[in-house]
Amino acid sequence: MKENKILLNIKNLQKYFPIKKKNIFQKEQEYVKANKNINLTIYEGETLGIVGESGYGKSTFGRTIIQLQNQTGGSSLYYGDTISNFLPKYVKRVYKNIPKVSKNYDVDAALMQDLKCKIKDCQDKECVEKVTEEYRLEKIKFQDKYYNTLRLIGGLAAYDSLEVIKELLLKKYQLEKKLKKYEKKNKERYEELLLLKNDNEEAIQKIKNELKNDERFIKYEEFRDDGIDLSALTSKEKRKIRKELQIIFQDPYSSLDPKTRIIDIIGEGLLIHKKFKTKYSDGYREYVLEIMEKCGLDKEYANRYPHEFSGGQRQRVGIARALALNPCFVVCDEAVSALDVSIQSQIINLLQELKDEHNLTYLFITHDLGVVRYISDRIGVMYFGNLVELAPAEELFSNPKHPYTKQLLNAILTLEDDEVKKVNLEIDYDSKDYEFKYQLTGEADPDWYEVEPNHFVACRLKNKELV
Protein backbone atom coordinates (compact mmCIF):
# COMPACT_ATOMS: atom_id res chain seq x y z
CA MET A 1 0.00 0.00 0.00
CA LYS A 2 1.32 3.45 -0.93
CA GLU A 3 1.37 6.36 1.50
CA ASN A 4 -2.30 6.01 2.50
CA LYS A 5 -3.94 8.41 0.07
CA ILE A 6 -7.68 7.88 0.17
CA LEU A 7 -9.24 6.89 -3.16
CA LEU A 8 -12.80 6.21 -2.02
CA ASN A 9 -14.67 7.09 1.12
CA ILE A 10 -17.91 5.19 1.40
CA LYS A 11 -20.45 6.55 3.84
CA ASN A 12 -23.63 4.74 4.84
CA LEU A 13 -23.81 2.99 1.47
CA GLN A 14 -27.20 1.40 1.07
CA LYS A 15 -28.59 -0.68 -1.77
CA TYR A 16 -32.17 -1.89 -1.51
CA PHE A 17 -33.92 -3.77 -4.31
CA PRO A 18 -37.70 -3.29 -4.32
CA ILE A 19 -39.61 -6.57 -4.23
CA LYS A 20 -42.54 -6.84 -6.63
CA LYS A 21 -45.78 -6.43 -4.68
CA LYS A 22 -47.61 -9.69 -4.08
CA ASN A 23 -51.04 -8.25 -4.86
CA ILE A 24 -52.74 -4.91 -5.39
CA PHE A 25 -53.77 -4.70 -1.73
CA GLN A 26 -50.20 -4.71 -0.49
CA LYS A 27 -49.50 -1.14 0.56
CA GLU A 28 -46.01 -1.28 1.99
CA GLN A 29 -43.14 -1.61 -0.46
CA GLU A 30 -40.81 -4.39 0.64
CA TYR A 31 -37.12 -4.55 -0.18
CA VAL A 32 -34.23 -6.96 -0.43
CA LYS A 33 -31.72 -5.11 1.73
CA ALA A 34 -28.60 -6.25 -0.11
CA ASN A 35 -26.32 -3.57 1.40
CA LYS A 36 -27.57 -1.96 4.56
CA ASN A 37 -25.22 0.67 5.87
CA ILE A 38 -21.64 0.26 4.79
CA ASN A 39 -18.86 2.63 5.89
CA LEU A 40 -15.43 2.08 4.47
CA THR A 41 -12.33 3.91 3.29
CA ILE A 42 -10.38 2.49 0.37
CA TYR A 43 -6.76 3.59 -0.04
CA GLU A 44 -4.97 4.16 -3.32
CA GLY A 45 -2.85 1.18 -4.35
CA GLU A 46 -4.33 -1.35 -1.92
CA THR A 47 -6.11 -4.62 -2.58
CA LEU A 48 -9.14 -4.77 -0.35
CA GLY A 49 -10.66 -8.23 -0.13
CA ILE A 50 -14.37 -8.70 0.57
CA VAL A 51 -15.43 -12.11 1.86
CA GLY A 52 -18.66 -13.66 3.04
CA GLU A 53 -21.02 -16.39 2.02
CA SER A 54 -23.19 -16.41 -1.06
CA GLY A 55 -26.08 -13.95 -1.04
CA TYR A 56 -24.65 -11.66 1.64
CA GLY A 57 -24.32 -8.71 -0.75
CA LYS A 58 -20.68 -8.80 -1.91
CA SER A 59 -21.36 -8.44 -5.64
CA THR A 60 -24.03 -5.83 -5.03
CA PHE A 61 -21.49 -3.83 -3.03
CA GLY A 62 -18.87 -3.98 -5.81
CA ARG A 63 -21.36 -2.94 -8.47
CA THR A 64 -22.92 -0.21 -6.37
CA ILE A 65 -19.62 1.48 -5.50
CA ILE A 66 -18.82 1.93 -9.17
CA GLN A 67 -22.47 2.90 -9.77
CA LEU A 68 -23.19 0.08 -12.18
CA GLN A 69 -26.28 -0.12 -9.99
CA ASN A 70 -27.80 3.01 -8.45
CA GLN A 71 -27.00 3.52 -4.80
CA THR A 72 -30.23 3.92 -2.81
CA GLY A 73 -28.68 5.76 0.15
CA GLY A 74 -25.46 7.26 1.48
CA SER A 75 -22.53 8.67 -0.48
CA SER A 76 -19.49 7.24 -2.24
CA LEU A 77 -16.82 9.93 -2.35
CA TYR A 78 -14.22 9.51 -5.04
CA TYR A 79 -10.87 11.31 -4.97
CA GLY A 80 -9.39 10.12 -8.30
CA ASP A 81 -10.64 13.36 -9.88
CA THR A 82 -11.55 16.78 -8.51
CA ILE A 83 -14.85 18.64 -8.30
CA SER A 84 -13.42 21.62 -10.22
CA ASN A 85 -12.20 19.40 -13.01
CA PHE A 86 -15.19 17.06 -13.30
CA LEU A 87 -17.80 19.74 -12.47
CA PRO A 88 -20.69 17.39 -11.71
CA LYS A 89 -24.20 18.76 -12.18
CA TYR A 90 -25.23 18.05 -8.59
CA VAL A 91 -22.79 20.72 -7.43
CA LYS A 92 -24.85 23.36 -9.22
CA ARG A 93 -28.02 21.99 -7.63
CA VAL A 94 -26.42 22.06 -4.18
CA TYR A 95 -25.29 25.67 -4.63
CA LYS A 96 -28.77 26.72 -5.81
CA ASN A 97 -30.36 25.19 -2.72
CA ILE A 98 -27.93 26.60 -0.16
CA PRO A 99 -30.34 29.12 1.42
CA LYS A 100 -33.24 26.65 1.44
CA VAL A 101 -31.31 23.72 2.89
CA SER A 102 -29.41 25.79 5.43
CA LYS A 103 -32.63 27.27 6.78
CA ASN A 104 -33.59 23.89 8.26
CA TYR A 105 -30.11 22.79 9.28
CA ASP A 106 -30.09 24.21 12.80
CA VAL A 107 -33.58 22.85 13.55
CA ASP A 108 -32.71 19.36 12.28
CA ALA A 109 -29.33 19.39 14.04
CA ALA A 110 -31.12 20.28 17.28
CA LEU A 111 -33.55 17.38 16.76
CA MET A 112 -30.59 15.03 16.33
CA GLN A 113 -29.09 16.39 19.52
CA ASP A 114 -32.40 15.79 21.37
CA LEU A 115 -32.45 12.20 20.21
CA LYS A 116 -28.90 11.73 21.44
CA CYS A 117 -29.88 13.13 24.86
CA LYS A 118 -32.88 10.78 24.95
CA ILE A 119 -30.44 7.83 24.92
CA LYS A 120 -28.88 9.14 28.11
CA ASP A 121 -32.33 9.56 29.72
CA CYS A 122 -33.26 5.93 29.08
CA GLN A 123 -33.89 3.89 32.21
CA ASP A 124 -33.37 0.42 30.80
CA LYS A 125 -31.33 -1.42 28.17
CA GLU A 126 -34.32 -1.99 25.90
CA CYS A 127 -34.96 1.75 25.69
CA VAL A 128 -31.26 2.45 24.98
CA GLU A 129 -31.30 -0.03 22.11
CA LYS A 130 -34.51 1.34 20.63
CA VAL A 131 -33.50 5.00 20.78
CA THR A 132 -29.94 4.25 19.61
CA GLU A 133 -31.34 2.56 16.51
CA GLU A 134 -33.72 5.46 15.94
CA TYR A 135 -30.78 7.87 16.27
CA ARG A 136 -28.65 5.83 13.86
CA LEU A 137 -31.35 5.86 11.15
CA GLU A 138 -32.08 9.56 11.62
CA LYS A 139 -28.36 10.31 11.43
CA ILE A 140 -28.14 8.61 8.04
CA LYS A 141 -31.07 10.70 6.76
CA PHE A 142 -29.52 13.83 8.22
CA GLN A 143 -26.17 13.16 6.58
CA ASP A 144 -27.82 12.42 3.21
CA LYS A 145 -29.65 15.73 3.43
CA TYR A 146 -26.85 18.04 4.51
CA TYR A 147 -23.44 16.57 3.95
CA ASN A 148 -23.05 17.25 0.24
CA THR A 149 -23.84 20.88 0.99
CA LEU A 150 -21.43 21.11 3.90
CA ARG A 151 -18.71 19.25 2.00
CA LEU A 152 -18.91 21.78 -0.82
CA ILE A 153 -19.39 25.03 1.06
CA GLY A 154 -17.67 24.29 4.38
CA GLY A 155 -17.32 27.30 6.67
CA LEU A 156 -19.11 29.62 4.24
CA ALA A 157 -22.33 28.16 5.65
CA ALA A 158 -21.73 30.44 8.65
CA TYR A 159 -22.09 33.64 6.60
CA ASP A 160 -25.14 35.78 7.33
CA SER A 161 -26.30 36.16 3.76
CA LEU A 162 -26.46 32.75 2.17
CA GLU A 163 -27.93 34.33 -0.96
CA VAL A 164 -24.56 36.01 -1.49
CA ILE A 165 -22.73 32.71 -0.99
CA LYS A 166 -25.11 31.01 -3.40
CA GLU A 167 -24.49 33.63 -6.11
CA LEU A 168 -20.72 33.60 -5.67
CA LEU A 169 -20.48 29.82 -5.80
CA LEU A 170 -22.82 29.52 -8.76
CA LYS A 171 -20.70 32.06 -10.58
CA LYS A 172 -17.58 30.08 -9.69
CA TYR A 173 -19.17 26.91 -11.10
CA GLN A 174 -20.24 28.64 -14.32
CA LEU A 175 -16.82 30.22 -14.82
CA GLU A 176 -15.07 26.91 -14.31
CA LYS A 177 -17.39 25.30 -16.83
CA LYS A 178 -16.70 28.04 -19.40
CA LEU A 179 -12.97 27.93 -18.75
CA LYS A 180 -13.00 24.25 -19.62
CA LYS A 181 -14.91 24.97 -22.80
CA TYR A 182 -12.59 27.71 -24.00
CA GLU A 183 -9.34 26.23 -22.77
CA LYS A 184 -8.38 24.81 -26.12
CA LYS A 185 -10.68 26.77 -28.43
CA ASN A 186 -10.20 30.46 -27.75
CA LYS A 187 -7.16 31.68 -25.87
CA GLU A 188 -8.34 35.30 -25.63
CA ARG A 189 -11.72 34.42 -24.15
CA TYR A 190 -10.00 31.99 -21.81
CA GLU A 191 -7.71 34.71 -20.45
CA GLU A 192 -10.71 37.01 -19.96
CA LEU A 193 -12.57 34.37 -18.02
CA LEU A 194 -9.52 33.64 -15.91
CA LEU A 195 -9.52 37.24 -14.71
CA LEU A 196 -13.19 36.98 -13.78
CA LYS A 197 -12.46 33.77 -11.93
CA ASN A 198 -9.71 35.46 -9.95
CA ASP A 199 -12.12 38.24 -8.97
CA ASN A 200 -14.67 35.67 -7.90
CA GLU A 201 -12.10 33.79 -5.84
CA GLU A 202 -10.99 37.01 -4.18
CA ALA A 203 -14.58 37.80 -3.19
CA ILE A 204 -14.97 34.34 -1.65
CA GLN A 205 -11.65 34.62 0.14
CA LYS A 206 -12.68 38.00 1.55
CA ILE A 207 -15.72 36.42 3.19
CA LYS A 208 -13.59 33.58 4.55
CA ASN A 209 -11.18 36.09 6.09
CA GLU A 210 -14.08 37.94 7.69
CA LEU A 211 -15.34 34.70 9.21
CA LYS A 212 -11.99 33.27 10.22
CA ASN A 213 -12.47 33.44 13.98
CA ASP A 214 -16.16 32.59 13.94
CA GLU A 215 -16.91 29.42 15.89
CA ARG A 216 -19.50 28.23 13.36
CA PHE A 217 -17.10 28.85 10.48
CA ILE A 218 -14.50 26.63 12.12
CA LYS A 219 -17.10 23.93 12.84
CA TYR A 220 -18.49 23.84 9.28
CA GLU A 221 -15.09 24.18 7.63
CA GLU A 222 -14.22 20.75 9.01
CA PHE A 223 -16.82 19.24 6.71
CA ARG A 224 -15.12 20.56 3.57
CA ASP A 225 -14.24 17.67 1.30
CA ASP A 226 -13.19 17.60 -2.34
CA GLY A 227 -14.51 14.07 -3.04
CA ILE A 228 -16.92 13.59 -5.93
CA ASP A 229 -20.09 11.91 -4.68
CA LEU A 230 -20.50 9.16 -7.25
CA SER A 231 -24.02 8.41 -6.05
CA ALA A 232 -25.16 11.95 -6.92
CA LEU A 233 -23.94 11.87 -10.53
CA THR A 234 -26.31 11.78 -13.49
CA SER A 235 -26.40 8.61 -15.64
CA LYS A 236 -24.33 10.36 -18.29
CA GLU A 237 -21.72 11.42 -15.72
CA LYS A 238 -21.63 7.92 -14.28
CA ARG A 239 -20.85 6.57 -17.74
CA LYS A 240 -18.12 9.17 -18.13
CA ILE A 241 -16.42 8.34 -14.83
CA ARG A 242 -16.79 4.59 -15.42
CA LYS A 243 -13.59 4.59 -17.47
CA GLU A 244 -11.77 5.12 -14.19
CA LEU A 245 -13.82 2.56 -12.27
CA GLN A 246 -13.90 -0.83 -13.92
CA ILE A 247 -15.05 -4.35 -13.12
CA ILE A 248 -13.85 -7.84 -14.00
CA PHE A 249 -16.69 -10.36 -13.77
CA GLN A 250 -16.64 -13.88 -12.48
CA ASP A 251 -17.80 -15.82 -15.44
CA PRO A 252 -15.43 -15.59 -18.39
CA TYR A 253 -17.98 -17.60 -20.41
CA SER A 254 -21.04 -15.42 -20.16
CA SER A 255 -19.44 -12.00 -19.74
CA LEU A 256 -18.05 -11.90 -23.29
CA ASP A 257 -20.26 -11.43 -26.35
CA PRO A 258 -19.82 -14.66 -28.39
CA LYS A 259 -20.37 -12.89 -31.73
CA THR A 260 -17.71 -10.22 -31.25
CA ARG A 261 -14.04 -10.59 -32.06
CA ILE A 262 -11.59 -10.31 -29.17
CA ILE A 263 -10.02 -7.12 -30.51
CA ASP A 264 -13.43 -5.46 -30.65
CA ILE A 265 -14.40 -6.66 -27.17
CA ILE A 266 -11.23 -5.17 -25.68
CA GLY A 267 -11.44 -1.98 -27.73
CA GLU A 268 -15.16 -1.26 -27.30
CA GLY A 269 -14.70 1.00 -24.27
CA LEU A 270 -12.00 2.99 -26.08
CA LEU A 271 -14.51 3.94 -28.76
CA ILE A 272 -17.36 4.60 -26.31
CA HIS A 273 -15.14 6.92 -24.28
CA LYS A 274 -13.78 8.48 -27.47
CA LYS A 275 -10.17 7.62 -26.82
CA PHE A 276 -10.18 6.73 -30.51
CA LYS A 277 -12.73 7.93 -33.08
CA THR A 278 -13.16 4.64 -34.91
CA LYS A 279 -11.50 1.27 -34.94
CA TYR A 280 -9.69 2.37 -38.08
CA SER A 281 -8.14 5.39 -36.36
CA ASP A 282 -4.37 5.65 -36.24
CA GLY A 283 -2.88 3.76 -33.33
CA TYR A 284 -6.11 2.02 -32.25
CA ARG A 285 -5.12 -1.49 -33.34
CA GLU A 286 -1.59 -1.14 -31.94
CA TYR A 287 -3.01 0.10 -28.63
CA VAL A 288 -5.34 -2.89 -28.25
CA LEU A 289 -2.64 -5.36 -29.30
CA GLU A 290 -0.30 -3.92 -26.71
CA ILE A 291 -2.90 -4.44 -23.94
CA MET A 292 -3.48 -7.98 -25.16
CA GLU A 293 0.21 -8.66 -24.90
CA LYS A 294 0.38 -7.18 -21.40
CA CYS A 295 -2.43 -9.49 -20.36
CA GLY A 296 -0.62 -12.52 -21.77
CA LEU A 297 -2.73 -12.90 -24.92
CA ASP A 298 -1.04 -13.68 -28.22
CA LYS A 299 -1.54 -10.85 -30.74
CA GLU A 300 -2.29 -13.51 -33.36
CA TYR A 301 -5.58 -14.21 -31.58
CA ALA A 302 -6.93 -10.69 -32.05
CA ASN A 303 -9.49 -11.68 -34.67
CA ARG A 304 -10.73 -14.80 -32.92
CA TYR A 305 -14.06 -15.20 -31.11
CA PRO A 306 -14.47 -15.96 -27.36
CA HIS A 307 -15.48 -19.62 -27.90
CA GLU A 308 -12.05 -20.30 -29.40
CA PHE A 309 -10.40 -19.57 -26.04
CA SER A 310 -9.93 -21.50 -22.82
CA GLY A 311 -11.44 -20.26 -19.53
CA GLY A 312 -8.15 -18.73 -18.37
CA GLN A 313 -7.63 -16.95 -21.69
CA ARG A 314 -11.16 -15.60 -21.61
CA GLN A 315 -10.54 -14.19 -18.18
CA ARG A 316 -7.42 -12.51 -19.60
CA VAL A 317 -9.70 -10.94 -22.22
CA GLY A 318 -11.99 -9.72 -19.40
CA ILE A 319 -8.99 -8.20 -17.65
CA ALA A 320 -7.70 -6.59 -20.87
CA ARG A 321 -11.15 -5.12 -21.49
CA ALA A 322 -11.24 -3.62 -17.98
CA LEU A 323 -7.73 -2.22 -18.21
CA ALA A 324 -7.93 -0.77 -21.73
CA LEU A 325 -9.28 2.51 -20.40
CA ASN A 326 -6.52 2.92 -17.88
CA PRO A 327 -8.74 2.83 -14.78
CA CYS A 328 -7.51 3.50 -11.26
CA PHE A 329 -10.02 1.31 -9.41
CA VAL A 330 -11.01 -2.20 -10.44
CA VAL A 331 -13.63 -4.42 -8.82
CA CYS A 332 -12.61 -8.06 -9.30
CA ASP A 333 -15.87 -9.91 -8.69
CA GLU A 334 -15.01 -13.57 -8.11
CA ALA A 335 -12.54 -13.00 -10.95
CA VAL A 336 -10.73 -16.30 -10.49
CA SER A 337 -13.43 -18.44 -8.89
CA ALA A 338 -14.52 -20.22 -12.07
CA LEU A 339 -10.96 -21.26 -13.00
CA ASP A 340 -8.88 -24.35 -12.30
CA VAL A 341 -6.44 -23.92 -9.45
CA SER A 342 -3.32 -23.79 -11.68
CA ILE A 343 -4.92 -21.21 -13.98
CA GLN A 344 -6.16 -19.31 -10.93
CA SER A 345 -2.62 -18.63 -9.77
CA GLN A 346 -1.56 -17.45 -13.24
CA ILE A 347 -4.43 -14.97 -13.33
CA ILE A 348 -3.74 -13.81 -9.77
CA ASN A 349 -0.10 -13.21 -10.69
CA LEU A 350 -1.18 -11.28 -13.77
CA LEU A 351 -3.50 -9.12 -11.66
CA GLN A 352 -0.66 -8.43 -9.23
CA GLU A 353 1.77 -7.49 -12.02
CA LEU A 354 -0.76 -5.18 -13.66
CA LYS A 355 -1.55 -3.59 -10.32
CA ASP A 356 2.10 -2.72 -9.70
CA GLU A 357 2.63 -1.50 -13.24
CA HIS A 358 -0.50 0.70 -13.41
CA ASN A 359 -0.84 1.71 -9.76
CA LEU A 360 -4.27 0.10 -9.54
CA THR A 361 -6.52 -0.28 -6.53
CA TYR A 362 -8.53 -3.51 -6.31
CA LEU A 363 -11.71 -4.46 -4.53
CA PHE A 364 -11.34 -8.21 -4.62
CA ILE A 365 -14.63 -9.99 -3.99
CA THR A 366 -14.49 -13.70 -3.33
CA HIS A 367 -15.75 -16.48 -1.12
CA ASP A 368 -12.34 -18.18 -1.39
CA LEU A 369 -10.48 -17.45 1.83
CA GLY A 370 -7.18 -18.88 0.59
CA VAL A 371 -7.16 -16.54 -2.41
CA VAL A 372 -8.26 -13.51 -0.43
CA ARG A 373 -5.61 -14.06 2.22
CA TYR A 374 -2.93 -14.30 -0.44
CA ILE A 375 -3.91 -11.28 -2.49
CA SER A 376 -5.33 -8.74 -0.01
CA ASP A 377 -3.76 -6.00 2.06
CA ARG A 378 -6.94 -5.68 4.11
CA ILE A 379 -10.07 -7.79 4.28
CA GLY A 380 -13.67 -6.83 4.97
CA VAL A 381 -16.18 -9.44 6.08
CA MET A 382 -19.73 -9.15 4.79
CA TYR A 383 -22.66 -10.61 6.71
CA PHE A 384 -26.27 -10.07 5.64
CA GLY A 385 -25.52 -6.85 3.78
CA ASN A 386 -23.35 -5.37 6.52
CA LEU A 387 -19.63 -5.11 6.84
CA VAL A 388 -18.99 -6.68 10.25
CA GLU A 389 -15.21 -6.75 10.42
CA LEU A 390 -12.33 -5.04 8.65
CA ALA A 391 -8.65 -5.67 9.31
CA PRO A 392 -5.24 -6.15 7.68
CA ALA A 393 -5.29 -9.62 6.05
CA GLU A 394 -2.99 -11.46 8.45
CA GLU A 395 -4.52 -9.77 11.48
CA LEU A 396 -7.98 -10.96 10.42
CA PHE A 397 -6.82 -14.55 10.09
CA SER A 398 -4.78 -14.60 13.28
CA ASN A 399 -7.03 -12.50 15.47
CA PRO A 400 -10.64 -12.60 14.26
CA LYS A 401 -13.04 -10.82 16.61
CA HIS A 402 -16.50 -11.10 15.19
CA PRO A 403 -18.46 -14.32 15.76
CA TYR A 404 -19.31 -14.54 12.05
CA THR A 405 -15.67 -14.12 11.00
CA LYS A 406 -14.76 -16.83 13.49
CA GLN A 407 -17.41 -19.07 12.03
CA LEU A 408 -16.20 -18.40 8.50
CA LEU A 409 -12.57 -19.17 9.36
CA ASN A 410 -13.57 -22.13 11.49
CA ALA A 411 -15.46 -23.55 8.53
CA ILE A 412 -12.38 -23.67 6.30
CA LEU A 413 -10.24 -25.08 9.02
CA THR A 414 -12.61 -27.98 9.58
CA LEU A 415 -13.87 -28.58 6.04
CA GLU A 416 -11.09 -31.06 5.44
CA ASP A 417 -12.42 -33.15 8.31
CA ASP A 418 -15.73 -33.22 6.50
CA GLU A 419 -17.28 -31.72 9.54
CA VAL A 420 -18.07 -28.05 9.82
CA LYS A 421 -18.29 -26.95 13.40
CA LYS A 422 -20.17 -23.69 13.42
CA VAL A 423 -19.98 -21.16 16.20
CA ASN A 424 -23.42 -20.47 17.55
CA LEU A 425 -24.03 -16.89 16.51
CA GLU A 426 -26.97 -16.39 18.80
CA ILE A 427 -24.85 -16.20 21.91
CA ASP A 428 -23.75 -12.91 23.38
CA TYR A 429 -20.11 -12.85 22.58
CA ASP A 430 -18.62 -10.88 25.41
CA SER A 431 -15.39 -9.06 25.90
CA LYS A 432 -14.22 -6.34 28.22
CA ASP A 433 -15.31 -3.30 26.24
CA TYR A 434 -17.69 -4.57 23.61
CA GLU A 435 -20.24 -7.27 23.01
CA PHE A 436 -22.08 -8.80 20.11
CA LYS A 437 -25.79 -9.19 20.20
CA TYR A 438 -25.93 -11.19 17.06
CA GLN A 439 -29.02 -12.89 15.74
CA LEU A 440 -29.21 -14.85 12.54
CA THR A 441 -31.70 -12.30 11.23
CA GLY A 442 -28.61 -10.33 10.27
CA GLU A 443 -29.29 -6.98 11.88
CA ALA A 444 -25.87 -5.46 12.43
CA ASP A 445 -24.57 -4.13 15.68
CA PRO A 446 -24.46 -0.40 15.20
CA ASP A 447 -21.00 0.62 16.37
CA TRP A 448 -17.91 0.34 14.21
CA TYR A 449 -15.22 -0.01 16.81
CA GLU A 450 -11.44 -0.01 16.35
CA VAL A 451 -10.45 -2.95 18.55
CA GLU A 452 -6.78 -2.88 17.51
CA PRO A 453 -5.05 -0.31 15.26
CA ASN A 454 -6.72 -0.64 11.81
CA HIS A 455 -8.88 -3.50 13.01
CA PHE A 456 -12.58 -2.59 13.06
CA VAL A 457 -15.51 -4.63 14.20
CA ALA A 458 -19.25 -4.04 14.28
CA CYS A 459 -20.35 -4.52 17.86
CA ARG A 460 -22.02 -2.77 20.74
CA LEU A 461 -19.87 -0.78 23.06
CA LYS A 462 -20.52 -1.41 26.71
CA ASN A 463 -19.12 1.96 27.52
CA LYS A 464 -20.15 4.59 24.97
CA GLU A 465 -17.42 6.95 26.19
CA LEU A 466 -14.93 4.76 24.40
CA VAL A 467 -15.93 6.10 21.00
Ligand SMILES: Nc1ncnc2c1ncn2[C@@H]1O[C@H](COP(=O)(O)OP(=O)(O)OP(=O)(O)O)[C@@H](O)[C@H]1O
Ligand atom coordinates in the same frame (compact mmCIF):
# COMPACT_ATOMS: atom_id res chain seq x y z
N1 LIG B 1 -30.91 -7.07 -9.40
C1 LIG B 1 -31.40 -7.58 -8.27
N2 LIG B 1 -32.70 -7.53 -7.98
C2 LIG B 1 -33.20 -8.02 -6.83
N3 LIG B 1 -32.45 -8.60 -5.88
C3 LIG B 1 -31.12 -8.69 -6.09
C4 LIG B 1 -30.52 -8.19 -7.30
N4 LIG B 1 -29.18 -8.42 -7.25
C5 LIG B 1 -28.95 -9.02 -6.05
N5 LIG B 1 -30.10 -9.19 -5.36
C6 LIG B 1 -30.27 -9.80 -4.03
O1 LIG B 1 -29.37 -9.17 -3.15
C7 LIG B 1 -28.80 -10.11 -2.24
C8 LIG B 1 -27.30 -10.07 -2.31
O2 LIG B 1 -26.85 -10.60 -3.55
P1 LIG B 1 -25.34 -10.56 -4.05
O3 LIG B 1 -25.26 -11.17 -5.41
O4 LIG B 1 -24.82 -9.19 -3.90
O5 LIG B 1 -24.61 -11.51 -2.99
P2 LIG B 1 -23.18 -12.17 -3.05
O6 LIG B 1 -22.66 -12.14 -1.65
O7 LIG B 1 -22.34 -11.51 -4.07
O8 LIG B 1 -23.50 -13.65 -3.46
P3 LIG B 1 -22.87 -14.53 -4.64
O9 LIG B 1 -21.49 -14.86 -4.21
O10 LIG B 1 -23.78 -15.72 -4.68
O11 LIG B 1 -22.96 -13.68 -5.87
C9 LIG B 1 -29.39 -11.46 -2.61
O12 LIG B 1 -30.49 -11.71 -1.77
C10 LIG B 1 -29.84 -11.26 -4.02
O13 LIG B 1 -30.95 -12.09 -4.33
